[in-house]
Each structure stands twice: as structure tokens, then as C-alpha cells.
Amino acid sequence: MDYQQLGKLGWKSCFGGQLTEEEERNSFPVRVAAHFGSRVLCLTGSEEIVLPIEQLHDCGELAVGDWLLLDNETRRGVSRLPRESLISRKAAGVKSKTQLIAANVDTLFIVCSCNHDFNLSRLERYLAVASESRVTPIVVLTKADLCEDRDVFRQQALQLQSGLIVETVDARDTGDMEPLAYWCRSGQTVALVGSSGAGKSTLAMSLGAGPLLTQGIREDDSKGRHTTTVRSIHCLSAGGVLIDTPGMRELQLADCEEGVAKVFDEIVALAEECQFRDCSHQGEPGCAIAAAIQCGELDTRRLKNYQKLQAEQARNAQSLHERREQDRKLGHFYKATLSANQKRKY
Structure with a gap:
């Protein structure tokens, strides 16, 4: 070999x-x-x-x-071969199925542009998936040249998770791209995720991934059309490889309890201080989370998104478990039927 x-x-x-x-x-x-x-x-x-x-x-x-x-x-x-990491999500639609996004990834570039595409709650979703998958998340804020103050977006993203690395870039500026080169070195695998029009294909080309098709975005809402239609691997100029993925309009969480808990670790810690173990944080006496919101230590948006992602991943995880159990029982039934038919032949 x-x-x-x-x-x-x-x-x-x-x-x-x-x-x-x-x-x-x-x-x-x-x-x-x-x-x-x-x-x-x-x-x-x-x-x-x-x-x-x-x-x-x-x-x-x-x-x-x-x-x-x-x-x-x-x-x-x-x-x-057994995977070192696996990034997945609940497949779009009502069916209880997991969609595999990328395997054996070291670093996840979560791409979001400095315009209408910037969304803290969506970034938290991606961070939860990265944490659950045990890959290093890097938030890459693109199109920084088109906003008045790129640091405003960067500071907001930095508050989402302790120790989070956030880079603001103009993908056409080689100087802006230098901080990303470390994560793209030889032997490393980077995956790009983000919504359509966020600038993933332009970013990939600037990292040395070769000529990929790009499309413009609508100026009224900063939304773009899908350019990348299949997940694919590209060799990078820094020596690593990049997995480019289609833009995601929906990122449903499944089996992501640990990932959600890690991204919202300050809320998890506060919940331990509530007076009642079954506190729903809806106004009960002695609620540490309510007190943190009242004194400005915790953002209401962040709490609501935490509760939303908690409920979503629990619901989807249960649906996936039930689907697997049904498939297992159906498999046993087919095997039993086949065995009975074979016995009748003899």
C-alpha cells in the first residue's frame, strides 16, 4: 500500500x-x-x-x-473501516431516517455570511451537531467585505460556546484565508456546512479546492440557490482534503443530547441550581435560570432555542429508535418466515 x-x-x-x-x-x-x-x-x-x-x-x-x-x-x-467521526442529521421530511453528511472529519467549517444569513440559533444547531460528532467546530463568517463592521458579527458568534474559534473572511482575500490554513494541513479532513448562498463554494475554491460552480444570491433577503448538489471530496493546496456539502435549508437534530448540552453548558449548570429538580423554568419559585434572565446574565433567545433543540432532538431520537425497533422486528419476521418455508420443503 x-x-x-x-x-x-x-x-x-x-x-x-x-x-x-x-x-x-x-x-x-x-x-x-x-x-x-x-x-x-x-x-x-x-x-x-x-x-x-x-x-x-x-x-x-x-x-x-x-x-x-x-x-x-x-x-x-x-x-x-470503523469511523473516527460521523456528521449526520434527521433526513428532511416526516420519515424517521438519519441522513449521513460526512465521515472521518477532523474539523467542521460552519459557514455563515455577514448579512441576512447570519442567524445565532442556526449556528447553535450546527455547533450541537459538531459537538455530538466530536469534531472541532470553526465558525467562518464570510462576505466580511460587504458589512460595515465585521467584528459585530464575530463578537455575537463568540458568545455561543466557550472556546469557540470564529474567523471573519473575505474569501477572495488571501490574507483573510491564512488563519484557516492550519486546519487544512496534510492529513486533515475539513467539511463545509451552511445554508445556500453563504459562500461555501467560493471559500472552497480559495482554499485550493479547484474550480467549483458558484451562483449569486438574491439581494432582498441574501438567500442563494443550491450550487453544490452532491457531497464531494477535494484536495486542498495546504495538503488536506475538504468535503463540500450542498446548502441545507433544514438541519433537524437526532440523537444529539450530548451535543446540545455542551453548546448550552451554562444553562445546564444553572438548571442544577434550581430549587426543584423538575423545574420547567416557567416561573417556578427558586428557578436559577429565571433569575439569570432577570439580571441579564442569560439571554431569553438562547434559553428558548435550548428548549426547542432539546425537545426536537428527544422527539427525533425517539422516532428513530422506534423505526429501528420496527425494522429489527420485521427482519426477525422475515427470517422466521424463510426458515418455516424451508422446513416445509423438506
């Missing part, structure tokens, strides 16, 4: 440590670079391989960024 070539795609020693001697002899690793539904683009570091999804059946559900093992002779999927 050419580990130098694999390193250009984000390969780390932890992945090599998962391989058995037999797997090293009979298979080779590839990284999922794009998923087109019926076909999957995989990279080896020296070539691109397009495979039908049926050929990767044994690798399970795939996400861009996954590492797979392919058989040396047939190039069929042997297995998917």
Missing part, C-alpha cells in the same frame, strides 16, 4: 492499525469521494474508481469520507 498517496486523502495510522495481515494482503483501501445514488466515486490517491453501489453492498450505508477495503482482484467492497 502506498501510504504516502493515501495520506494525501486524509489517511491516518489509526486506520492502518485496524487492518489484519490478511486484509493487507488481499485488499486495498479507498476513500469515498462522492455518492451519486447508483454509483460511488472512490479515490486511492493515484486513481479514481467509479463503482456501482451493488458492488459495495457488504460495506453498509456509505458516507462521503468513509474508508473502504476493496478486494484486490474483483474490486468488490470487503468492508468499511
Whole structure:
């Protein structure tokens, strides 16, 4: 295996440590670079391989960024290596299903522009997902050249989470892009997330991701149209790789309890000081959260969004659990029916 070539795609020693001697002899690793539904683009570091999804059946559900093992002779999927991280969300719509966004990501660039797109509550959603996925979040505020005072936006974002890194950039200014280069160095994988029109494609190109299509935004509400239509991997000039994702109009949380708690850790700490353990923070006596709001230590918007995200992730997590349980029981039923039919044949 050419580990130098694999390193250009984000390969780390932890992945090599998962391989058995037999797997090293009979298979080779590839990284999922794009998923087109019926076909999957995989990279080896020296070539691109397009495979039908049926050929990767044994690798399970795939996400861009996954590492797979392919058989040396047939190039069929042997297995998917355990993920170091996985970013996901509840799929849009009413169905209880999880949508995989990106796997084996080190850093998440949460992209938001300094205009009507700037939304603190939406940023908190992305931060909760990053915390739950155990990846490093970096808030990147784009189009800083189009606002009167970029620091106003930056200071608001800095208040969302302790230790949060926030960068304000004009993606066309190489000087503005220098602070992001550290996170894009060799061996690192960065993913871009944000709404349509936030400037993700322009940012990706400025990081050295190559010629990606860009589109303008509507001036009346700063909203844009989808430019990136599939998640895809791009090699960066700093040596790392970037996973570009389509703009998200909706980011529903699922199985994100720890992530929400970490982003709103000051509210969680205050709740411990309430007089009653089952305090709903709706005016009960001895409510520490109500007292913090009254004296200006806690923003009402932040509390409302915390309660909203708590309820949303709990509801979606329950729905997903029920869906998995139904699928499990249905699988048992099919196996039992198949076994009974086979017995009748004999």
C-alpha cells in the first residue's frame, strides 16, 4: 500500500492499525469521494474508481469520507473501516431516517455570511451537531467585505460556546484565508456546512479546492440557490482534503443530547441550581435560570432555542429508535418466515 498517496486523502495510522495481515494482503483501501445514488466515486490517491453501489453492498450505508477495503482482484467492497467521526442529521421530511453528511472529519467549517444569513440559533444547531460528532467546530463568517463592521458579527458568534474559534473572511482575500490554513494541513479532513448562498463554494475554491460552480444570491433577503448538489471530496493546496456539502435549508437534530448540552453548558449548570429538580423554568419559585434572565446574565433567545433543540432532538431520537425497533422486528419476521418455508420443503 502506498501510504504516502493515501495520506494525501486524509489517511491516518489509526486506520492502518485496524487492518489484519490478511486484509493487507488481499485488499486495498479507498476513500469515498462522492455518492451519486447508483454509483460511488472512490479515490486511492493515484486513481479514481467509479463503482456501482451493488458492488459495495457488504460495506453498509456509505458516507462521503468513509474508508473502504476493496478486494484486490474483483474490486468488490470487503468492508468499511470503523469511523473516527460521523456528521449526520434527521433526513428532511416526516420519515424517521438519519441522513449521513460526512465521515472521518477532523474539523467542521460552519459557514455563515455577514448579512441576512447570519442567524445565532442556526449556528447553535450546527455547533450541537459538531459537538455530538466530536469534531472541532470553526465558525467562518464570510462576505466580511460587504458589512460595515465585521467584528459585530464575530463578537455575537463568540458568545455561543466557550472556546469557540470564529474567523471573519473575505474569501477572495488571501490574507483573510491564512488563519484557516492550519486546519487544512496534510492529513486533515475539513467539511463545509451552511445554508445556500453563504459562500461555501467560493471559500472552497480559495482554499485550493479547484474550480467549483458558484451562483449569486438574491439581494432582498441574501438567500442563494443550491450550487453544490452532491457531497464531494477535494484536495486542498495546504495538503488536506475538504468535503463540500450542498446548502441545507433544514438541519433537524437526532440523537444529539450530548451535543446540545455542551453548546448550552451554562444553562445546564444553572438548571442544577434550581430549587426543584423538575423545574420547567416557567416561573417556578427558586428557578436559577429565571433569575439569570432577570439580571441579564442569560439571554431569553438562547434559553428558548435550548428548549426547542432539546425537545426536537428527544422527539427525533425517539422516532428513530422506534423505526429501528420496527425494522429489527420485521427482519426477525422475515427470517422466521424463510426458515418455516424451508422446513416445509423438506
